[in-house]
Amino acid sequence: MALRAIRAVFMRGGTSKALIFRAGDLPADRADWAPIFLAAMGSPDPAMRQLDGMGGGVSSLSKCCVVGPPSRPDADVDYTFAQVAIDRPEVDYASNCGNMSSAIGPFAVDEGLVAPPAGNEAVVRIHNTNTGKIIVARFPMEDGRAAVTGDLAIDGVAGTGAPIRLDFTDPGGAGTGRLLPTGNLTDRLDVPGLGPLRVTLIDAANPCVLVAAADLGMTATETPAAMERDTALIAGIEALRRAASVRMGLAADLEAAARIISVPKVGILAPPADAPVLSGAVQTAASVDILARMMSSGQPHRAVPLTGALCLAVACRLPGTVAHDLVRPGEATDPVRVGHPSGAILVAAGVSSGPDGPRVSHATVFRTARRLFQGEVLHVGPRV
Template sequence: MQIGIPCLFMRGGTSRGPYFLKEDLPSDERVRNKILLAVMGSPDERQIDGIGGATTLTSKVAILSPSEHPWADVDFLFAQVNVLTPKVDVSPSCGNILAGVGPAAIEKNLVSADVNGKTTVKIRAVNTGALIESVVCTPGGQVTYEGDTAIDGVPGAAAPILLNFMNIVGSKTGKLLPTGYLSEEIEGIQVTCIDVAVPMAIAQAEALGKTGYETKAELDADTAFLERIEAIRRIAGERMGLGNVANSVIPKFAIIAPPRQGGSITSRYFVPDTCHAAHAVTGAICVASCTLLQGSVADGMAKVTDSEQQNIIIEHPSGKIEISLVIRQQGSEIVIERAGLLRTARLLFSGNVYISSHLWT
């Protein structure tokens, strides 16, 4: 026998996956993870027996519930379902899947839509504790997905969704610079270990023998390079206080280079064992923040003004992503208060996804 679990299947930003209500899944984490693996069809390189898309960007899950946080309306638990191994990782969050949380919360009646045109959904990212405002277009009290906002990595255009990230510094470690250094040597490479929206280890592409302008396919094919950055990432994770990160997707890793297409900086972001086809939202916030820090590996690559709002455009394999950072000066240090950006989302289908009933026991 099979049982059906209600869900919305949505594109959020440059990612895609099912959006569940927490109440529709088992409370036991081990049982829940077995079900999520079955839903997506993992482990299998094609995910042929599930609804996963056989890539890291299309093997993601959102779990929503009413929030008990005094500020938030909705709790959002993100799950990265591994394509090739029976593993579900809930340590990171995902800014792209986050783009669909506001619309999904309204569609699932967790939040009432404002008939005047826009609805602000206050979200707590359970994985990291981050607080985010999602401003969704709701003319007539219904979510609209049609619009003229285009984001690189997604064909066509859709209605804009404004995401404002609050309390982004120290998402996992509690510190902007978890190791206490703006730049340090790991395996002979200068690296900045930074935690803004997501913990990351960032290095200059040139130092690793790359230009920084390579395609995803070119970087994914260089196994020696991937092994080298993985070795650096694991050491960085230990130094950042994250312990043994061999089986964790954080900290993330990025290589950076000067811009070539009119942006502020070029980045190739790893997730972590392959290159992202575009760029993660949280990773973009972290890379953008790194450009503001004098003495970091990104120092001097982007033009930084004296303004309290810094707009940093990151060039990636599929185009560009723009991050707006609100900062203030505190003595000789920069304090990053919040980050904002535009994303889009689309509801693909609504219904039940079916799994074998024995998995629920």
């Protein structure tokens, strides 16, 4: 078959990168998207390098986004996220990517999908179709386009950029329909090789399973490379993820859980401590409120999945959770400084009590994004 071209934009959003497509440029049947995304990323690649595509060999760089007209009246655009497996021919739509969510508003304005504002700030209401939730993006404009330059620095990305505020509205139950899928602040999971573990199963922006690092023989100061070298640890964490997936109702059994690569995210937590970061510096205990090492699609994340950080911030403000037991004490309205392998991220969550249990009105974070390339991506297959 001949090479076929589809227009696309390659963007960084937060600490991730993805190809972003217009919905109208893709086949009407979503089942036909997977071959295009796999070819574009260079998957599957047993060597985990994706040299034959745009992927970067790690989960945060093997992503595709699709943006199109809104399907609900309270949104300006629809946004669908696709996590592309690296070494397997699989495309997962089970979750959202919070980092790439920061690129969707600027993309929509710059592509003319949303009219530019009259003033200097754009507000774009994004309907994430993976979770059915609304994300409100606010960002500055410059000469009719989304601003790129600015003073905001985020750990894990060199330099600075224009700030993009993301408000994840009513994020509870994004994947399971409930903030606490089991109704409990903590549960016990019996995981082969790890034994019984006390965990928090929570779903805000994306489903997550949170566990104390000490219960895994860890400190949450480990580098991603050190974690990857411990193959027994990685296998145990994956077994934990699959067990949590079944308990949360995301999968019917462990076999089905193995096929859902993107959720739940796994958060391995510890109290504040001095920790090395990937730049070679040492992050001091005083600069963070909690330490986290997170797994994303089977790999230790080089920073932190944004939706995982949002979920963790919510759990930190819920007394009785694993996270609340480990976080530096603070007021319920205080933002949480989450320490990760690349530095720290500041996340705020509006958590309150209600007659039906805890409720999360919003979770807020600031990111930066940048358009890196625009043109056409090539794939082998029938004409779209």
